[in-house]
Amino acid sequence: MRIKTVQAWWVRIPIEASRQHRSDFGRLTTFDAAILRIETNDGIVGWGEGKNAAGSAGTYGTLVHMLNHEVGRQLIGRDPADISTIWEMLYNGTRHETAAASGHAMPELARRGLSVAAISAVDIALWDILGKSLGVPVWKLLGGRKADRLPAYASGGWETAEKIGDQLRSYIASGGFKSVKMRVGAMDAGPHVSAARVRAARKALGPSVDLMVDAHGTYTVADAKRFIQLVQDFDLAWFEEPVNADDKYGMAEVRAAGNVPIAAGESEATRFAFRDLAVLRAVDIFQPDPAFCGGITEAMRIGAIASAFNLRFAPHLWAGAPCFFSGLQICAASPASFVVEYSLGANPMVHDLVEDTVAVKDGMIEIPDRPGLGFTINERVLENHAQRL
Numbered sequence: 001m002r003i004k005t006v007q008a009w010w011v012r013i014p015i016e017a018s019r020q021h022r023s024d025f026g027r028l029t030t031f032d033a034a035i036l037r038i039e040t041n042d043g044i045v046g047w048g049e050g051k052n053a054a055g056s057a058g059t060y061g062t063l064v065h066m067l068n069h070e071v072g073r074q075l076i077g078r079d080p081a082d083i084s085t086i087w088e089m090l091y092n093g094t095r096h097e098t099a100a101a102s103g104h105a106m107p108e109l110a111r112r113g114l115s116v117a118a119i120s121a122v123d124i125a126l127w128d129i130l131g132k133s134l135g136v137p138v139w140k141l142l143g144g145r146k147a148d149r150l151p152a153y154a155s156g157g158w159e160t161a162e163k164i165g166d167q168l169r170s171y172i173a174s175g176g177f178k179s180v181k182m183r184v185g186a187m188d189a190g191p192h193v194s195a196a197r198v199r200a201a202r203k204a205l206g207p208s209v210d211l212m213v214d215a216h217g218t219y220t221v222a223d224a225k226r227f228i229q230l231v232q233d234f235d236l237a238w239f240e241e242p243v244n245a246d247d248k249y250g251m252a253e254v255r256a257a258g259n260v261p262i263a264a265g266e267s268e269a270t271r272f273a274f275r276d277l278a279v280l281r282a283v284d285i286f287q288p289d290p291a292f293c294g295g296i297t298e299a300m301r302i303g304a305i306a307s308a309f310n311l312r313f314a315p316h317l318w319a320g321a322p323c324f325f326s327g328l329q330i331c332a333a334s335p336a337s338f339v340v341e342y343s344l345g346a347n348p349m350v351h352d353l354v355e356d357t358v359a360v361k362d363g364m365i366e367i368p369d370r371p372g373l374g375f376t377i378n379e380r381v382l383e384n385h386a387q388r389l
């Protein structure tokens, strides 16, 4: 089996006006992603995804160009089953043979960001190919699944204090979720405004639903501490990205200041960055994004670090189908996973881009049994929304 073609597209799907929401990222009118297709000489097709924006509206011209014109050509003729070897080749660049022989990394200067987003897309597609070529789901290749369904949490929550209770209760009505996440931070006029929204949410949900908050990294350390103090009676299950991801020491200070578990990691890439978060005792829950952190291979390594440090693991899955289904495979196989992120914002990059129905019932999501990542791309939707670059 050899890699024959590598093709990436910037896919941009409009979000209908009635389903758009506004946050600190602004009003999102489209869902954008870099979608990758790798085909082998015997006709097996694997799908991947790379990401350079946490919100769904990123711009993907550069990443797609990189995949098509720089990364792709290094893959032609390679055995797609050499997944870790290809990962290290792309990460270590011209020194990859020296690094492989020496047994340690010698990464290229640009060892984060777009470089690892491109590696992520390739890695995800290669796992899809390996599963399809063997006729087994990816979780089987990662060591098996711990359950055939896993708990999912409803991710959304942008409304004002007056409306947030109804919004979160509508999520529970739609999928029976036992846990929900709302947004706080810079979208509000100050920590007291966010805290009032959290108070209203807890009042509407009652004590038995897990409630999480996500600040998208927009507080200062001082304001994150103020916020924790203001919400200490509302039993938060986690406080996500309290401060800028480039302030790991600040994150550790926020964690030490209160009794709310800290979650972070969607802005981090590679096992090395997560090792630092663990050693600094900055977070309780790792949230790597498979399309940004380095793919399925790297997310599993990050899950192993979480487990070794007695932390937990809840991948960031606000994403398109290749990334989301990767998350299902990873959560099924990782000992540190416990809940799957399920976006309640409009997500055509999952629901329209695949032929399959993706849904949560009784708060649980199915781990697919189908070979590879477990979805079938709707190629007409992809073609209709691929940007002409």
Ligand SMILES: [Mg+2]
Residues within 6 Å of the ligand: 214, 216, 240, 241, 266, 316
């Ligand atoms: Mg987040």
